[in-house]
Structures are given as C-alpha cells and as structure tokens.
Amino acid sequence: MSQLRYLAGVSTLEFFPELCAGCRTCLDVCPHAVFESDQESAGKKVRVGDRDACMECGACRHNCPTGAITVKIGVGCAQAVFSGNAETCC
Amino acid sequence: MVGEQASPVGAVPRVTSTLGWRDRLGTLLVRCGPGRMQYLVEPGLYALHNPGPDSPVLVSANYKLSFDHLRRRLGGIDAWILVLDTGGINVWCAAGAGSFGSTNLVRQIQESEIPRLVNHRRLIVPQLAAPGVNSRLVTQNSGFQVLFGPVEAADLPAYLVAGMEATPAMRRKNFPLSQRAVLIPVEVFQNLKWLLPLLLSLGLLSWLGGETWGTLASMGALALLLAVLAGQVLTPLLLPWLPGRAFALKGMVAGLLVTLPLLASAHASPGLALPGSDFLAWPLLIGGLASFLAMDFTGASTYTSLSGVTKEVRMAGPWQVAAGVCGLLLLLVGRLPVWGG
Numbered sequence: 317m318s319q320l321r322y323l324a325g326v327s328t329l330e331f332f333p334e335l336c337a338g339c340r341t342c343l344d345v346c347p348h349a350v351f352e353s354d355q356e357s358a359g360k361k362v363r364v365g366d367r368d369a370c371m372e373c374g375a376c377r378h379n380c381p382t383g384a385i386t387v388k389i390g391v392g393c394a395q396a397v398f399s400g401n402a403e404t405c406c
Numbered sequence: 407m408v409g410e411q412a413s414p415v416g417a418v419p420r421v422t423s424t425l426g427w428r429d430r431l432g433t434l435l436v437r438c439g440p441g442r443m444q445y446l447v448e449p450g451l452y453a454l455h456n457p458g459p460d461s462p463v464l465v466s467a468n469y470k471l472s473f474d475h476l477r478r479r480l481g482g483i484d485a486w487i488l489v490l491d492t493g494g495i496n497v498w499c500a501a502g503a504g505s506f507g508s509t510n511l512v513r514q515i516q517e518s519e520i521p522r523l524v525n526h527r528r529l530i531v532p533q534l535a536a537p538g539v540n541s542r543l544v545t546q547n548s549g550f551q552v553l554f555g556p557v558e559a560a561d562l563p564a565y566l567v568a569g570m571e572a573t574p575a576m577r578r579k580n581f582p583l584s585q586r587a588v589l590i591p592v593e594v595f596q597n598l599k600w601l602l603p604l605l606l607s608l609g610l611l612s613w614l615g616g617e618t619w620g621t622l623a624s625m626g627a628l629a630l631l632l633a634v635l636a637g638q639v640l641t642p643l644l645l646p647w648l649p650g651r652a653f654a655l656k657g658m659v660a661g662l663l664v665t666l667p668l669l670a671s672a673h674a675s676p677g678l679a680l681p682g683s684d685f686l687a688w689p690l691l692i693g694g695l696a697s698f699l700a701m702d703f704t705g706a707s708t709y710t711s712l713s714g715v716t717k718e719v720r721m722a723g724p725w726q727v728a729a730g731v732c733g734l735l736l737l738l739v740g741r742l743p744v745w746g747g
C-alpha cells in the first residue's frame with residue numbers, strides 16, 4: 317500500500333536554508349519525512365523534499381536550534397475547524 | 407504492579423511487559439466508553455523488570471493505553487519508565503496540547519530524582535512528543551540529553567539494540583488498517599447522542615405514520631445507519647482505496663456505494679411504490695451525510711494538516727448542505743398528492 321497523502325499545496329511550512337546549521341534534528345522529529353539530506357553526517361544543510369506530506373505538527377520548528385523553519389502549527393481535525401478549538405480533537 | 411524495585415531513590419513500583427485481564431478489559435472499555443479521558447496511570451517513576459543504573463530511561467504519558475502499549479512491547483528489557491502527568495491524554499495529543507512538554511518533563515525528572523537513579527544522562531522520548539518537547543531546553547534545564555525514540559513502541563527493542571539509532575522507517579508515522587480499525591468504535595460512539603434519539607423518533611414515526619410517511623420514516627432510519635456505516639466504518643477501513651485525497655470525497659463515494667443495494671432492493675420491490683424522485687433523493691442524503699461524517703475522521707487520522715482540513719471544510723461544506731437540503735425536498739415533493747398520484 318502506498319503512503320496515504322492529504323491535500324497538496326496547503327502546508328504553511330517554510331524553510332530558510334541560509335539559517336540551517338545542518339544538525340539533522342528535523343530529520344529525526346518529522347513523522348512524515350518532509351526533510352531530506354544527501355549525506356549521513358551532520359554539518360550539511362538539509363532541504364525540503366516532500367512539503368505536501370507536512371501535517372503542520374510543528375515538531376521541526378519547535379526543535380530547530382537556528383529558527384530555520386517556520387510553520388503555522390495546528391491539529392488537522394474538522395472538529396477544530398468547526399469549533400475553533402483544537403482541544404475537541406483529542 | 408508486581409512488587410517494588412529497590413533503587414538509590416527508594417522503592418520504585420515494578421511493572422512487567424505482560425498485560426493482565428484487568429488491563430485488557432480496561433483497554434476494551436476505554437476504547438469505547440465515555441470514560442476515555444479518565445484512564446490514568448499515576449505519574450512518576452516505574453521499574454520495568456529489573457533495571458539498574460545503566461538501564462535506559464523511557465518517557466511516557468499517563469494515559470493508560472500509552473503506558474500499557476509501551477510496556478507490552480518491551481518483553482525481556484530492563485528499563486526505567488518515567489510517566490509524565492499529561493492529564494490522561496495520549497502522547498501525540500498531549501504534545502500538541504503542551505502537557506507533554508519541556509517544562510513538565512524537566513519537573514518530572516527532578517521530582518523522580520533521575521540524576522541520582524542512573525549513571526548516564528540520556529532520556530528516550532517518543533518521537534511523537536517532539537511537537538511539545540524542545541530537546542535543547544530540556545538539556546539546558548535538566549542536564550539530560552533527549553533522544554527521540556521511534557514512532558511506534560514496537561520498534562523500541564530494535565532501536566535499543568542498534569544503540570539508540572532509528573532507521574528512517576522507524577521515524578515515519580503510518581496509518582495501517584489495524585490502527586484505523588480500532589478508532590471506529592470511538593467515532594461511532596461519539597455520534598450516539600444524536601443518532602439514537604433520531605433513530606428512535608424515526609422508529610416511532612414509522613410505527614404511527616401510516617403507509618406513506620411510515621415507510622418514509624423506516625427508510626430514513628435505514629439511510630441514517632447506511633450513512634454512518636459509509637462515513638465512519640467504511641471510510642476508515644477503505645481509506646487508501648477510496649478515490650481522492652479529501653475525506654469528504656472518500657466519504658461521499660462510500661455513501662454512494664452503500665446506497666446502491668438499497669436502491670436496487672427498493673427497485674425490486676414494486677410493492678413499496680417509491681416515487682421516482684426517491685432514487686435521486688437517497689443518494690444525495692446518504693452521500694452528503696456520509697461525506698460530512700467522514701470529514702470527522704480527519705481528527706483521528708495521522709497525516710492531515712489544519713490548513714488542509716480548513717480548505718476541505720470550506721470546499722465540501724456547502725455541497726454537503728446542498729445535498730442534504732435537495733434530498734429532503736425531493737423526498738417531500740415526491741410524496742405530495744399532486745405529483746405523487
């Protein structure tokens with residue numbers, strides 16, 4: 317079975333390569349392999365490989381040491397859209 | 407709990423990787439029941455089997471399902487489990503809500519005296535807690551390095567054996583059939599509060615309503631059940647195979663699928679004398695409602711973004727309302743004496 321994919325072209329994820337220190341934390345925390353890197357060791361800048369897989373969980377932004385990532389964090393839940401309150405989802 | 411483990415910080419309650427019948431029964435109830443939120447584990451430190459000063463420290467939420475799920479996967483492994491007070495909410499939701507967060511983690515490390523307990527300075531935090539846990543902040547304030555463990559607890563043994571290295575596959579959150587299936591009862595139960603009264607009223611009406619309206623009420627009850635079946639049972643189960651990416655579209659297709667046998671059997675029973683407009687009305691009603699109910703499953707899914715769901719609700723909402731209104735009008739119009747003749 318292929319990966320389940322959601323709507324394309326909607327994620328608010330933004331990446332600023334000039335700020336990236338290549339620590340690879342974002343590769344570790346992202347649950348949808350949005351970031352990629354050509355080499356195994358730290359020090360080389362990463363890039364956004366699969367932006368449409370981003371679910372806006374904010375794990376990358378929260379853990380990036382240099383502020384190279386921004387994203388409008390939210391819970392992808394219709395109830396939250398109706399009620400304006402993400403707490404209703406979990 | 408099976409006894410206690412002596413340690414430099416005093417006696418620590420011991421747990422094992424085996425779930426007893428009480429745990430299993432509790433799991434069953436908690437999946438379905440209204441007490442879903444109050445299934446708690448006392449926050450604090452636990453010894454899994456016989457850990458020592460070099461054993462790994464794993465962090466968990468105090469939602470009993472998270473805790474049980476974690477320990478069940480760790481047969482034969484000695485570890486410390488540090489349970490955070492997340493208000494009985496699972497790891498992912500608690501990380502999003504902030505209770506599985508850096509401050510809470512640092513406080514629990516101190517309260518449980520982890521620095522005196524182990525020789526190393528590493529904590530294994532579930533990767534799905536990363537939206538709440540800022541690893542640098544935790545290190546600064548506790549001296550412990552945060553290692554994000556695999557997404558699934560089932561991969562923990564392999565992760566530990568590999569020297570706390572996760573493969574790319576371990577870092578991905580998938581949404582397999584088994585995980586989708588267990589969510590179905592939760593979804594359906596959440597709707598009982600409006601579904602049951604509606605079904606009862608329709609049942610009453612079908613009993614008292616005479617031939618035309620009584621039949622309509624029975625069909626309405628059947629249609630409701632079919633829409634729930636399509637939107638909240640079939641959509642989760644068939645998620646990868648239903649067309650489109652929007653849940654609203656998947657739900658609508660599932661709704662139309664379940665309507666086909668209904669219409670076929672109605673067509674095959676001329677005794678019912680259904681107005682022709684019904685053959686348009688029921689697909690609209692069932693498809694529309696199933697589409698709406700399917701959107702609800704975005705919250706339970708593991709890959710939808712708020713931006714995506716907002717777009718979907720805006721786009722599909724008007725169509726769902728239109729389908730419902732048109733469907734109801736067609737049902738009525740088809741039964742007015744003038745046209746119904």
Ligand code: SF4
Pocket residue numbers: 335336337338339340341342343361362379380381382383384385
């Ligand atoms: S976490 Fe930030 S600095 Fe580190 S690799 Fe990713 S973008 Fe670059």
Ligand code: SF4
Pocket residue numbers: 329345346347348349350351369370371372373374375376377387
């Ligand atoms: S917000 Fe979440 S899903 Fe999106 S790139 Fe960051 S870690 Fe990955």
